[in-house]
Amino acid sequence: MAYDLWYWPTIPGRGEFVRLALEAAGIDYRDRAREEGAAALVADLEERTARAPFAPPYLALEGLVIAQVANILMFLGERHGLGPSSMADRLWLNEVQLTISDLVAEVHNVHHPVGVGAYYDEQKPEAARAAAPFREERLPKFLHWFEKAVTCHPGDWLIDGRWTYGDTSLFQLVEGLRYMFPKRMATLEPDYPGVIRVHDMVAGLPGVRAYRNSDRAIPFNEDGIFRHYPELDAA
Amino acid sequence: MAYDLWYWPTIPGRGEFVRLALEAAGIDYRDRAREEGAAALVADLEERTARAPFAPPYLALEGLVIAQVANILMFLGERHGLGPSSMADRLWLNEVQLTISDLVAEVHNVHHPVGVGAYYDEQKPEAARAAAPFREERLPKFLHWFEKAVTCHPGDWLIDGRWTYGDTSLFQLVEGLRYMFPKRMATLEPDYPGVIRVHDMVAGLPGVRAYRNSDRAIPFNEDGIFRHYPELDAA
Numbered sequence: 001m002a003y004d005l006w007y008w009p010t011i012p013g014r015g016e017f018v019r020l021a022l023e024a025a026g027i028d029y030r031d032r033a034r035e036e037g038a039a040a041l042v043a044d045l046e047e048r049t050a051r052a053p054f055a056p057p058y059l060a061l062e063g064l065v066i067a068q069v070a071n072i073l074m075f076l077g078e079r080h081g082l083g084p085s086s087m088a089d090r091l092w093l094n095e096v097q098l099t100i101s102d103l104v105a106e107v108h109n110v111h112h113p114v115g116v117g118a119y120y121d122e123q124k125p126e127a128a129r130a131a132a133p134f135r136e137e138r139l140p141k142f143l144h145w146f147e148k149a150v151t152c153h154p155g156d157w158l159i160d161g162r163w164t165y166g167d168t169s170l171f172q173l174v175e176g177l178r179y180m181f182p183k184r185m186a187t188l189e190p191d192y193p194g195v196i197r198v199h200d201m202v203a204g205l206p207g208v209r210a211y212r213n214s215d216r217a218i219p220f221n222e223d224g225i226f227r228h229y230p231e232l233d234a235a
Numbered sequence: 236m237a238y239d240l241w242y243w244p245t246i247p248g249r250g251e252f253v254r255l256a257l258e259a260a261g262i263d264y265r266d267r268a269r270e271e272g273a274a275a276l277v278a279d280l281e282e283r284t285a286r287a288p289f290a291p292p293y294l295a296l297e298g299l300v301i302a303q304v305a306n307i308l309m310f311l312g313e314r315h316g317l318g319p320s321s322m323a324d325r326l327w328l329n330e331v332q333l334t335i336s337d338l339v340a341e342v343h344n345v346h347h348p349v350g351v352g353a354y355y356d357e358q359k360p361e362a363a364r365a366a367a368p369f370r371e372e373r374l375p376k377f378l379h380w381f382e383k384a385v386t387c388h389p390g391d392w393l394i395d396g397r398w399t400y401g402d403t404s405l406f407q408l409v410e411g412l413r414y415m416f417p418k419r420m421a422t423l424e425p426d427y428p429g430v431i432r433v434h435d436m437v438a439g440l441p442g443v444r445a446y447r448n449s450d451r452a453i454p455f456n457e458d459g460i461f462r463h464y465p466e467l468d469a470a
Binding site for chain 2 (some may be wrong): 049051052053054055064066067068070071074075091092094095098099102105107109111113114115116117123126129130137142145148149152153178191222
């Protein structure tokens with residue numbers, strides 16, 4: 001039986017971390033709001049009573065509803081073997097995913113520093129101020145940590161000798177950062193060859209390749225998490 | 236054998252969510268940086284190679300190092316019975332904890348909207364701008380969701396008929412919000428009786444009572460996550 005994935009239908013956003021893991025693993029799912037529109041997502045969220053998610057993305061199957069990206073991925077990891085089996089490894093993978101979530105939240109804060117519900121145009125000077133320390137301090141700090149995470153084990157993947165949901169998430173992180181900060185990433189990338197290697201290997205997974213060549217994949221745009229505002233980028 | 240907890244020794248901060256669960260359950264731990272100082276924490280973090288945490292808090296025991304608050308709590312929950320046993324309930328509890336983490340990140344962003352590494356004094360106008368929609372829109376939205384989370388099951392606690400780490404975390408959330416936004420919380424609290432009930436029941440747990448009466452508990456202050464800047468509060 002196919003999962004129902006509910007997420008905003010016009011952006012990659014946080015939902016893309018879930019879509020990528022599902023697509024890479026060939027797990028059957030329906031991207032409900034892409035079929036039925038954003039209004040159907042809002043209606044579904046409002047109709048849910050017990051354990052309704054705070055926000056999309058969420059995954060539903062047979063009465064079980066799971067929200068929060070790291071939580072969804074941990075579930076998929078355990079149920080479909082997209083994660084390691086030992087407790088120590090599962091905790092570590094969750095830790096990496098949660099650190100990716102932290103970076104994603106900081107990325108969103110760069111273009112929305114003083115008002116989550118307001119437009120970027122209403123906070124451009126503040127966004128410019130927030131972008132500078134993000135590019136210069138936070139981004140290298142995070143990338144340095146992900147590089148250490150990737151290279152502290154033998155093998156090419158993040159963990160184990162095979163891909164896990166942590167690898168597909170690192171792929172999406174690099175994709176998003178390249179879209180949002182092309183100049184800065186061009187400067188930084190040579191310092192993080194392990195992260196880029198994982199990115200490239202994920203791009204070569206048959207399920208990911210097929211997905212990215214399909215019309216299911218939504219290009220980055222200026223309504224999502226990773227937005228390209230040239231004035232926020234610099235080498 | 237006692238856990239080593241590593242966190243900044245002068246603030247409750249994110250570490251407090253871990254300290255509270257440990258104290259409520261009577262689990263033996265050493266708050267290492269409180270014994271040895273912040274320099275010892277920095278040194279410990281630098282000495283770690285494989286799987287070094289991105290940031291404190293982290294918990295160490297016999298070679299296992301676990302970081303990220305929700306990850307630490309999930310581990311403690313499973314190992315010490317501070318969480319439910321069914322998979323659906325464990326995922327739900329993790330989802331609640333991750334939503335608490337999201338709110339904590341937004342709270343920090345209120346007083347540091349344009350520079351995580353800069354001082355509050357360097358971003359006061361931006362903080363004032365960020366505080367208004369946080370108080371008026373985001374805070375009630377989160378509290379409304381936590382109220383639904385608490386009241387969608389029978390029983391007084393968040394889940395099951397006994398406390399879990401989700402309850403101690405909700406307690407700390409209410410404590411922090413009351414410290415940071417006393418006027419706003421006085422206005423909002425009557426709408427969220429279930430959340431306040433959980434807070435009060437956690438305050439009455441013997442382990443929590445003993446901890447809060449001890450010199451181990453660190454008062455909120457303006458170096459932590461929850462900071463009382465009167466200019467950011469309003470009814």
